[in-house]
Amino acid sequence: MPDFKSNPQKEIGEHPFVEVTATVNGKKVTRRVPNHFRLIDFVREELHLTGNKEGCGAGECGTCSMFVDGALIKSCLMPVQKVINANIETVDDLDRDSGRTIVQQAFHKCGSSQCGYCIPGMVMAATSLLRKMSNPDREQIKEGLGGNICRCTGYQKIIDAVELARDVMNKKVPASALEENLIEPVMGARTPRLDAPGKVTGAAKYAADMEMPNMLHMHVLRSPHPYAKIISIDTSAAKATPGVEVIITSADVPGVDNFGVFIEDQPIMAREYVRYVGEAVAAIAADTLDIAIAASKLIKVHYEVLEGIFDPQLAMKDGAPQLHSFAKNNITKHTKIRKGDVEEGFKQADLIVEEVYQTAKIEHAYLEPEAGLAYVEADGCVTVHSPSQNITHHRHALAKILGRPINKVRMIMSTVGGGFGGKEDMIYQGMLALAAIKSRRPVRYVFTREESFIASAKRHPFSIQYKMGLKKNGKIVATKMVMISDGGAYAMSTPGVMNKSAILGPGPYQLDNVWVDAIGVYTNNTPSGAMRAFGAFQSEFATESHLDLCAEKLKMDPIQLRMVNLMRDGATTHTRQKIDRVLAVDCLEALVKVAGWDEGIPNRHGGGPATRKDISQGKERKPCTLGTHLTDREKV
Amino acid sequence: MLTYDQYVVAKSLNHVFDILDANPASRIIAGATDLLPWARYGRAGDVHLSSVIDVSRVADLTYIKSDSKKIYLGANTTIADFQNNPQLRTHAPVLAQCAVWFADDQIREQATVAGNVVNASPAGDSQPALLSLNTAIKLIRREQGKIIERTVPLQEFILGPGKTLLEPKELVLGFECDSALGFGSAYEKVGHRRSLVISTVCLAVVAKVNPAKNIVEDIRIGIGAVGPVPKRLHKLEKRLIAEPITSQLIHEIAEAGSEDVQSRSRQEYRREVLVNFIERAIISALNEAGLPLVRFGEERLCA
């Protein structure tokens, strides 16, 4: 007789169970879990071993890597049924005998851990590699780490650590090389990170690793439309679902529902309108995540879909839909820099070069998806524990939104698994706080990777019209930059980004005549917000590209061109600030000394066999050819 | 998210067929490395299946055998096996060359060749390599208690994106490939980075030469990611065998490859790269097979 057991869902959000017996970190365990659990869910949610993380759930980031029967696999891609009677090793107890393995000690010593979120997976990948290969070279190490993404470190010190671990294991260097010696003097010392031990062992807790008794799980219903009017939201069927404790929408917000770093234009859940795909519409807090997700499908939202606007140039035109009542022509912010007289400058120029540059909308891609835990304390203070980069500001905003005195709102910043500016905006803490208040139970919310992508801020894309006038000797006599940026549905950091992009955009050059426009525009795209270098990445990209273009036309070496124009001590900036001490030339000279530089016009050797004398000096890496570890096998 | 009414780890082939008989719409999975990422926002979204049959522990599907002429891969052969199994390294090094471009170490342990083939993604990395080995796929079904086998050339088995000749209540037993002992081989792939990346163009070449006569005795070129199905370039192969081989001939013949790009997106790019890959991979495979040739154009540079 077949084993078939028909076990359809009885209640909404309930799933059939499966009994799983496995050996985990040397201990035999038997548990009953929902049959859709993957190994990562089994380890983290059932066994509370939170060292390994779920950075993406789709097998792309490697933070979930663990050993099953000796093979390193991605546990977010492994249905739990596959590990019945298997032997599982997670990062949490890798160091059963000694406290920390050689690999973990090497990671600590080399400064390989920054935010730490990718590190448990990296430790597992390194461990797996060194178990398979006793003496991998640097290229083979890189291939062994090819399934693990890091966003903070740039990988170099992680690879260094694997080399150190390899050498200690092969006794090429003594074990004392792993020791954290006291370094004096302490200022300027390469002190190994004090938080690294917690990160290499997976002991450090991030928000998604935290649990409280009687905790509810939150799921958020998000808008499928980029622009629509919300006609009605019917939560009755969802509310009636057993296990659902509370459902909140914008109508439940007690105070003044607007937040924003510069312009307070964003409600914690969509109010009257949804303005981008992924905007929060309703939040459900239930006994299990499965119930919350299933109940969310019963919420009926009646939308009147409107014609959205997606191109910032079009959004600025008269007649375009006005996304916010206070922003004429959808302009969020227009920053102006005007110094000297650019038109006069262009008249004096021997050469005028124009070009248009574009930068893309960028995702922060911190390995830790957003998460948070909120609860109300005995004295009535509502606390939100989350990886927020700006709890001071968030507390201000939340106090107003919840209609409470500021000292009855408490924000705690959890260890952040990467921020880069993407965790500066208060896009979910409001819902968490409100749900905790209404349910009087702790509430946890963990974003999926996809949610993090569509709901959180992005780096502003810029379109930059560049016009530069120069003299034959390379002196810049006029710089004009007109920059337009898609700010997305809400302001977030747009005003600040426009400011910074304009102030820094023309570059570290002594310029008499400067004209910069930086215009941020509302559209129905994902909001653009703070991201590492905050507008200066985009505008300086244009300037540094443009200088090379000009160098070629002037038949000058690009470093020479910069030397003619770089600021020196006592320079006046484009905002008319005097800077007493300017080390720009010192940096460039030091750089050339270390890197070497063969002077000449850009692309002078294009097409012909001539080569630069500074290339291929052995300091660069070899170009990557995969399969370096094929050669380490036995010859067959 | 992927959910199911039932998920059974099958113990044997008959166990699989029992479940299929009771529930013909059952989804068969091996590694699950394609299915779980697919059931997420941005792709299929939440997916609920009534019945899943996990065949990864069925012994009859887990084998790697070889003789002087052929290699036999069970359905559960993993992509890691492509790199690690000594028989495969000897008889079909093109599989290992393909494997290093396939996802990453972790996924290679989990992903199976049957899973990759039945998923029939146009960008599937293993198909060009398998095609270059004249691979045939063995399918089994159970009728009145008896297991019946049929063999289909791989090129005919894949019909389109996500579509194959697999019938309901049928499953993949394994694959039969020609041994490439004595052949040279090469695998090329390009994406947007160097690891864990979806192919924009991928290609495999195996070739046998007679260096004394300066001819190619046998050459097989499999391409992927440039159309709805992976293909062999039979016309080009014939031209390469017809006459004494020179790098100029290879260069000219490779140009014809651009016709085989059927993708509607990034078509210009794919045409250009495919032609370059065909030329580059043929030279590389011939070099490995014992015919030292330098790529046309690079020859002139040296002169």
Added chain:
Amino acid sequence: MKKRGRGVACGWYGIARTAAMDRAAVWVELDDGGTVKIATGVTEIGEGILTGLCQIAAHEMGVRPDDIVLADNDTARVPEAAHAGATRMTYMIGNAVAVACKEAMTKFKRAMADYWGVDPISIYAVNRRVWVENSPVMKMSMTEATHVLKKEKGIVIVGSGLFTSAHTALDPDNGEATPWQSYVFGAQIAEVEVDLDTGETQVLGVWAAHDVGRVVNPQQVEGQIEGGIVMGLGHALMEEYTQNAGQVGTPGFAKYILPTALDIPNMYSVLITEPDPKTPLGVKGIGEPCITPTAPAIINAIYDAVGVRITSLPATPEKVLAGIIEKKKQNSKKVNKEKSEVLA
């Protein structure tokens, strides 16, 4: 066929909050066991601020970095230090910690001087020990000192510190302002190899020189530079978040491409460490300055290698190869034109 090239770019960046007053406050206590408790608005986000602050405090307080305990960043428990961003952590909070510790140590030295009957100026505290200059007997561990002061004198050593950076807002018409007190200058050189068959760019080496001020922990500064370079590389070559009529085309890591370990160059950090004159510690910052020169250096290097200028990021293989083909066409047009001119 592959071609190599090199490109250079300069950069600059302002430290701490833009065009607005910036502030950070700190409390410190010399605690039992000669340990130190510090309360300020900071939590580690990966840049290394935790370790850096402990080094600063250890230096000021005469103890070791692992003797320092930093309180969680909790609005109900610690003084405000504003946000974690804008390359402001070491600059604002590091300086505030130094100020607070200096105040605490002033009190400590006065108390110990009182205890020993000497001039405070002769008291030294380094590496867990406190002593009177040139005295063979007047010395003890910081552990003992803390205990003695508490038990016998009823003194708990506490200090507080504030650091403010004075910035002015932008004039709305012409942008005139002092947006920051301190700037970080820098430059980077990138060496790339372009594959003419596929348009792929591999970045083989990046050298980075940055004017980082006084360095608290060079390993951490390098780590930030290396991370910034690789993030810049991603922006330059592979990262693009796409939307079509508002629907997201890249909602995950399969379509949104990030650099892996196989994509990184060899990276060399050159630190220019002249102390910043405007702050007690002389520190500046590096988190953001290190990311602005990378992308243009790579794009300039691609131009140097193959004569293709990418003005729209990212410089995907498709764009580079299209540029190479276009250039070939234009060159052959030029050659044909020259040929026909010769013939004419």
